[in-house]
Amino acid sequence: MNRRAAIRRLLFIAGGTLLLPACYRQSGQATIELSNLEIDEEQENLLAELVETIIPSSDTSGGKELLLHLFVLKMVDDCHSPEDQKAFTAGLASFSTYVREQTGEDFMKLGVDKRVAFLASLQETENEEVKRFYAMTKRRTIQGYTNSKYVMTDLKKYELVPGRYNGYFKMA
Template identity: 75%
Template sequence: MNRRTALRRLLYIAGGTLLLPACYRQSGKETIALTHLVIDEEQENLMAELVETIIPASDTPGGKELLLHLFVFKMVDDCHKPEDQADFAAGLASFAACSREKMGQDFRQLTTDQRIVFLESIEEMANEQVKRFYAITKRRTIQGYTNSKYVMTDLKKYELVPGRYNGYFKMG
C-alpha cells in the first residue's frame, strides 16, 4: 500500500466521521442551541416558512436559504428581555393557531398569496401576542438580511473612506 492511498482512505474515514452525526439528527430537536427559548422542529420549520414569506427567494437568496429563521431565534434568545422572549414564544404558538383558525390550514400549507394575505391581516387581529411576535420576527428578519454575508459582500459595494476623488466636483 502506498502513502497516497493510505492518506486518501484516512481522509475518507475522517470526513465520514465528521458527517455522520449530522445524518442522525433527532427529530423534534432544534438546529441551534438556545439558552432561554425552547423551540421544537415544527416551530423552527414554521419560522423558516414565515421568514421565506417575508424575504422570498428570487434572483437573490431568500430568507430560508440565508438561515434567517435561526438568526431571529438567536437574536430573540440573546438580545431581548425575558418578557419579550415569553411574548415571542407565546406568539409563535398563537401564530400557528391563528393561521389554522383564519385561513383553515396550517401556515406552511398555504400558497404564497394566501400567506401574504394572512400576514397583512395580522394588523387587524385582536391577538396582541401574534402582533408582537410578527413585529419582532419582521424586524429581526430584515436586520438579518441586511447584515448577511450575501448582502454585505455581493450587493453592497464597499468604498474606503473618504471615497473616490472627483476633480470636477464644484465646491460652493
C-alpha cells in the same frame, strides 16, 4: 485483498455510520443552541417558512437560504428581555393555531399568495400575542437581511438620482 485496503474500507464504513444519523435530523430539537428559548424542530421550520415569506427568494437569496430564522432565534434569545422571550414563544405557539383558525390550513401548506395576504391581515388582528410575535420576527428578519454578508458584499449599491459631484468634468 490486502490488510490496508480492508482496514481503510472498515474505517469508511464506521465513519459513515457515525455521520449518517446527523444527516437525518429527527431529534425534535432546534438547530442552534439557545439558552433562554425552548424551540422544537417543528416551530423552527414554521419560523423558517415565515421568514421566507417575509423575504422571498427570487434572483436574490431569500430568508430561508440566508438562514435568517436562526438569526431571529439567536437575537431574541440573546438580546430581548425575558418578557419579550416569553411573548415570542407564546406567539410562536399560538401563531400556527391562529393561522389554522383563520384559513383552515397550516401555514406550511398555504400558497405564497395566501401567506402574503394572511401576513398583511395581521396588522388589523386583535390577537396581541400573534401581532407582537410577528412584529419581533419581521424586525429581526429585516435586520438580519440588511446585515448579512450577501447584502453587504454582493448586492449593488444604489446611487441617488443626481449622482456624484465631479468638479473636474471637462466640457466639450
